[in-house]
Amino acid sequence: MAKRSAQRWVPVLLSLIGGALLWAAWPTSPLTFLIFIAFIPLLRLADTVESTGKYYGCIYLSLFIWNAGSTWWVGNTTVPVSGLAANLINTTVMSVPLLGYYRIRKRLGTTASYFALIVYWITFEYVHLNWEFSWPWLSLGNAFAMHPSWIQWYEYTGVSGGTLWVLLCNISIYHAWLLRKRYPVPISTFIWKTGWIPAAIIILPLLLSSLVQYTFKTPEGPSTPVVIVQPNIDPYDKFAENNASMQLDKLLQLSKQKTDSQTAYIIWPETALFTNGAWENNLATEGSTQSIHYFLQQYPKATLISGAITLKHYGKPDEIPYTARSMDDNSSYDVFNSAVQIDTSGTVQVYHKYKLVPGVEMVPYARYMFFMKYLALDMGGITGSYGRTPDENILTSTNKHIKVSAAICYESVYGEYVAEHVRMGANLLFIITNDGWWGNTEGHRQHLQYARLRAIETRRWVARSANTGVSCIIDPMGRIQQPLPYWKEGVIKGNVTPGYILTFYVKYGDLISKAASAFCILLIIYSYYLRFRQKKIS
Template identity: 65%
Template structure:
């Protein structure tokens, strides 16, 4: 009786254990190495459980515990149900690769099904980076963000290389444990004969990272044709729930100007302000030069003639009729349509203002997924900036150009900085400096803003570009091309920092060719699905013929 009860509860304990290990390994926990055993309970679960409903339930439990433990803070908003829906939905989606793995066990055998698991998981992550329900916060490659010295080879693979490392390590360790019963030899002999395989899978990337880091250091010392640029980063520490008040815009602008003056000088090349620093209630793009805030900024910039201001802003674009307007545009009471954009501006002393529109939008907050097909869902949007419906996605400038100093800068806005290939595409367009402007204060003193900071280090490694990060409430800092943090400022404190960054002009393998691992996995995934369909059809035909 006790044995039967144990058998019933064991699968659920394995699912729970896997979820807890994944949570314990995730940034900003110091227990990162647990990631190499975190999936072993699910691999064992796959071998033990035959009932599909029980298997699905146990895998879903693992994914739910991981999601809730790691990103519970997404519900730390005025509408907590949004966080519940996000965690449950993401956990459901994350079960799909495991269901595919379970389905492939009998058809493909051990080795074939392990290969299928890697293919299915990498394909899932690639889709999760590119559709409108995108939430790649828990993509496996992000787990190593706190340890850039381990993953200098991300300049070749991007984050998908980290996912392959994690899955390969778990599979190798589990396969090694399974083979223990095949060897009637002392444990020390078994280690000599078998344990070197998972050790090689897990340890080799550490060695490769060291070699890549040494090579990068030698390359930098040989070719440094660019001069460092002095950059000022402002962290105003304005409560995001107060910044959109009707009477707050003027005092906030004065605060930005005063903080900037503390560090700016005649050599300053860029001044960086955070997301939605200007026009929290929106300003028409065709009329930006007439805005009082822009005029005040130009008065400041005349004191620092070399400087350009990179700042977040809410901008509006007008369309005369419905045919001209994109699907995200909303009707106006007096006729016409308008789009609202979460934007980045580059302002100098001329009358030219370059405008970049954020295109990777947060589902449910800035974007109602696939609302062009489900228009009734627009009313469900929870826009933190006070604008009902989805933000616009009409492209603005791809990069912000500074022709006087031969610089092209890419200003990733908040959530965009977790998309490796997206950032790499803009580096391929010529961006030699990266800025991250963000407003992480919505979630308070939770892991959200800390994880977001750590993920930025991956973008620096993948592209080998300096990053200047301005966060409204923190953590503002500079990040070297090797992923090291410089001058990180305390969260929820006012700060202004100055540092020198060097523009980059070479392309990494990842920048040049993109995420080849994920694209290869997608091709194999399609082939596996086709093979499964053909196999099922031929087996059915053989059964009919025998009957």
């Protein structure tokens, strides 16, 4: 009786272990290697739990532990319940590929189910990367962000290659354990026949990474001097109505500390300018812009790139997007989280952030539920959903032959999006962000680590300006240089070199995810065909 009672708790124990392993393996934990076995408890659940409902409850518990443990900080805002809601929703979405794996295992057996798990999970991550409920923070390939020397081959596969690696390792180790359990043979025989397979799956990508790293050549050519400013302004205070001029003075004073006659770019963080919004058709004549122009006259080679909040007015009804807001005169306008480029020529280039944070900067699919578009979480500044109308994709400096992709905050998590800008001609990557909303938590540290993946995928230098930290420079191999500590005011002076070679990943995109999506569709069609045939026979 006691043994039977203990057996009933085994699935719960497996759920707890699986969730704990996934949490412990996630950046910025030093236990990354645990990701190679973290899915094994979930695989075991599929083999031991007979009830679909019980299996779903077990995997939900495991995935929730992973979500809550790794991203609990999303609730460290003025609305703490938002974090719990985000974790619950993401757990629900994450459970779908595991349910698909469980069903295939019951119908088609072991080999087909392992293939289905890989295909379903990678497809899930790809969908989660591209729909409006997007939250790719926990894509499995992100787990290796702290170890760029392990994943130099991301220049070919992107993050989905890391996801494939994780799943293959877990499946091969688990399958080897099952064979060892069923057919107890001497350890030497086991290693010779089976045990070498998971070892090879783990070791070969590491060797490949070493080879790529050994043969890689950093971009050659004239270096570009940059100055990166970290003003350390509390994000919950920076949008106060009377603070804009004081913040501008602080940014200019900090910039002056290390700007010289050779400086090519000065980089300020997200929403550093026009905190209460400025009309795009008047940006060149704004008081802040004029102050910057006056400052840049002292450094004629310098160009400023800064985060800003900009406003765009729509005069014609047929050009009004669904994100637009109404004015008192019944006309419409949009608010954008933007990056602006200002130089001594008097022109201002504007880039609009496109990858917006669900629930904070936009309400997903609000165009189908128009009444919900103002429900975005208020975290200071102008509330409601931001606009998504594209403007400049690349910020171009014609006299320097330099094209910059200015990824704003959350956009730096999207490998294909950044790669698309490099394909358009960007030879430098600037990341401007404001990570202080979530305090001194894993949020800003994880975000920093993910930036290293973009450097490897595109082989571009990255200059990162974060309002409260961590600001730094990242080389094309993903190594961090001159990091400024969190919650510390400071300035970085360094050099970056424009790159012109396009990696395989930049040229062709995420081929692994696209192939997995195609196989996923075929598997779903085939499973429905089998169900239809069985009904017809019965």
